Amino acid sequence: MPHPNPPPYEDALVLLDADHKLVKKMFIEYAGLVEDDGPAAARRQLALKICQDITVHAQLEEEIFYPAVREALGDEGLIDHAEEEHAQAREKIAQIQGMSTGGKRMDDAVKELAKMIDEHVLEEREKVFLQAQYADLDLRGMVPGLVARKKALQAQGGEMKEPTKKATTKKKEAA
DSSP states (O other): OOOSSOOSSSSHHHHHHHHHHHHHHHHHHHHHHHHTTOOHHHHHHHHHHHHHHHHHHHHHIIIIIHHHHHHHHOOHHHHHHHHHHHHHHHHHHHHHHTOSSOSHHHHHHHHHHHHHHHHHHHHIIIIIIHHHHHSSOOHHHHHHHHHHHHHHHHHTTOOOOOOOOHHHHHHHHHO
16 A cells, blocks of 8 residues: 655665755856855855755754765774865855855855865765665664654754764764
């Protein structure tokens, strides 16, 4: 019998990649505002939206997706590297969020963040997503939890939280 409320995404990879595409679109929109010398307030507002969406996405991956991939693959280095990239993005996001006005400094910081995210997404698609696709993971089953957590984080305004240390703690206990 078909599920009365089918999940909005085919699987976790489709959901996470939809976030990637949305953020990319916003970065392009931001670059257009800069090119057209759009109002600093509009640029700042969009920059903060980008930061919020990236923060929510990173937290989703760190709380739900990465631990499952880490366990399924047993590849600590792959996920550790992705989490390091998230930490670098968080630093840039904090810098952007700390700027009081949207000017050249913010434009440069957003451009740097866009480059970081582009590189991270490329690596994630080519390595993490590819391996997750062939691992013993219930990618479809992850969708309801990811969607619910995403809604909760968005309701909180995408406040930045430190990544959970569960996976790191487990790794140390196993050593």
